[in-house]
Amino acid sequence: MSTTSPRIVIAGGGLAGLSLALALKQALGSGLDVVMCDPALKRDPHGDKRAYAIAAAARRMLEALRVWDQVAGSAQPMLDMVITDSRLQDPVRPTFLTFSGDVGEGEPFAHMVTAGDLTAALIEACKAEGVTLRPEGVRGFAIQPARIDVLLTGAQDSLPAALLVAADGARSTLREQAGIGWISWPYRQSGIVATISHERDHEGRAVEHFLPSGPFAILPLKAETLPDGTVRHRSSIVWTERNDNVPALLEALPDDLLAELEKRFGLQLGRIAFETKPQAFPLSFGVARRFTAERIALLGDAAHVIHPIAGQGLNLGLHDAASLAEVVADALRLGMDPGGADVLDTYERARRADITAMGLMTDGLNRLFSNDILPVRLVRDLGLGLVDRMPGLKRFFIREAAGLTGRAAPRLLKGEAL
Numbered sequence: 292m293s294t295t296s297p298r299i300v301i302a303g304g305g306l307a308g309l310s311l312a313l314a315l316k317q318a319l320g321s322g323l324d325v326v327m328c329d330p331a332l333k334r335d336p337h338g339d340k341r342a343y344a345i346a347a348a349a350r351r352m353l354e355a356l357r358v359w360d361q362v363a364g365s366a367q368p369m370l371d372m373v374i375t376d377s378r379l380q381d382p383v384r385p386t387f388l389t390f391s392g393d394v395g396e397g398e399p400f401a402h403m404v405t406a407g408d409l410t411a412a413l414i415e416a417c418k419a420e421g422v423t424l425r426p427e428g429v430r431g432f433a434i435q436p437a438r439i440d441v442l443l444t445g446a447q448d449s450l451p452a453a454l455l456v457a458a459d460g461a462r463s464t465l466r467e468q469a470g471i472g473w474i475s476w477p478y479r480q481s482g483i484v485a486t487i488s489h490e491r492d493h494e495g496r497a498v499e500h501f502l503p504s505g506p507f508a509i510l511p512l513k514a515e516t517l518p519d520g521t522v523r524h525r526s527s528i529v530w531t532e533r534n535d536n537v538p539a540l541l542e543a544l545p546d547d548l549l550a551e552l553e554k555r556f557g558l559q560l561g562r563i564a565f566e567t568k569p570q571a572f573p574l575s576f577g578v579a580r581r582f583t584a585e586r587i588a589l590l591g592d593a594a595h596v597i598h599p600i601a602g603q604g605l606n607l608g609l610h611d612a613a614s615l616a617e618v619v620a621d622a623l624r625l626g627m628d629p630g631g632a633d634v635l636d637t638y639e640r641a642r643r644a645d646i647t648a649m650g651l652m653t654d655g656l657n658r659l660f661s662n663d664i665l666p667v668r669l670v671r672d673l674g675l676g677l678v679d680r681m682p683g684l685k686r687f688f689i690r691e692a693a694g695l696t697g698r699a700a701p702r703l704l705k706g707e708a709l
């Protein structure tokens with residue numbers, strides 16, 4: 292290899308890939324050359340207005356990576372959560388389950404964070420730590436004895452590395468090139484996302500209405516103060532809808548679409564308006580048969596795609612980043628090859644059970660709630676009502692949503708530096 296320090300190339304600068312790059316560089320400094328490749332690095336990250344629920348464990352990781360302070364000012368804590376189960380035409384949505392959201396003294400179970408703000412903070416931190424950022428894609432690789440040669444788009448020569456991390460999203464071409472199988476099924480649903488402004492304060496409350504076509508989530512965003520001093524209250528919606536209905540909704544006249552939104556959103560927060568144009572994302576389940584191949588590790592959506600019903604997809608990807616960074620840092624400190632089979636096996640074992648459990652849980656919840664079959668409705672509503680009366684079980688669920696129940700959590704998710 293041309294460099295004296297081992298090199299890791301990360302293909303894909305989404306939130307999972309960037310977090311891994313930062314974690315590795317902070318832990319190992321000049322002992323590891325970290326190269327991040329993604330054509331999207333040419334774009335202004337602030338353009339991405341989507342908002343994600345970041346669970347408490349992932350927030351602790353971002354604190355340990357020293358990027359949380361850069362987004363904390365615009366992050367909205369989730370203070371409580373309300374779950375209802377009803378039909379669209381029902382005049383009222385009775386509350387079946389409520390959670391008050393602290394997992395510790397003054398520590399909310401999740402925060403809503405704008406993807407663009409978090410991406411920008413991670414890119415700046417990566418630059419400051421000395422991660423090499425290359426705005427090019429990875430088009431392929433060649434396995435050599437004791438190394439992998441990474442081929443970049445637009446470049447003839449290759450980048451020799453000890454490990455290639457494929458963090459190139461759900462449609463990962465690198466996963467395919469590595470010959471890793473993908474188990475998947477479509478949900479025949481899309482997630483319509485948009486930012487909504489409303490008259491009244493949401494008071495940090497997240498609401499999830501289980502409707503027959505899929506869950507409709509109202510997630511609180513930080514209010515904005517406009518130049519004239521007025522405060523604009525805002526929420527993000529994830530409106531799950533059957534694919535057949537999506538084109539008509541997105542092509543509807545603005546007033547008709549707003550009327551459809553009102554039927555789901557309700558009037559408890561006063562008058563509402565779209566602040567961003569709704570975007571639809573087709574939903575599917577997918578999990579890689581293996582998370583590693585020779586000198587390759589999959590990360591984030593390249594390894595698993597789950598239903599957004601519990602807002603956990605990115606949180607899983609950040610967990611991958613925390614695990615892989617720990618495994619690689621520990622290996623390098625012991626003088627081991629960071630792309631060796633032992634290291635990759637440890638990563639595979641660390642992630643398999645958690646990812647499978649979360650994938651099946653979100654799949655099961657979606658099947659249980661996205662239907663209007665009367666006996667199923669009765670049983671699930673009875674279940675929700677029972678859980679609501681069991682504070683111990685509710686505490687467990689809220690800690691689960693916060694990512695704090697796993698016994699062998701990687702150090703970064705506990706807020707400890709690597």
Ligand SMILES: Cc1cc2nc3c(=O)[nH]c(=O)nc-3n(C[C@H](O)[C@H](O)[C@H](O)COP(=O)(O)OP(=O)(O)OC[C@H]3O[C@@H](n4cnc5c(N)ncnc54)[C@H](O)[C@@H]3O)c2cc1C
Binds near residue numbers: 572
């Ligand atoms: C409607 C909806 C709502 C959601 N809400 C939540 C939520 O509230 N909380 C949560 O935790 N998760 C949520 N998720 C899931 C979350 O969006 C994803 O899990 C997460 O964004 C995946 O991040 P990633 O970094 O793995 O991949 P991506 O964000 O897809 O990034 C992949 C990157 O790879 C780059 N790339 C692609 N090919 C190449 C290549 N060949 N070479 C180099 N680079 C390449 C791309 O340009 C891209 O930047 C939601 C998902 C949906 C659909």
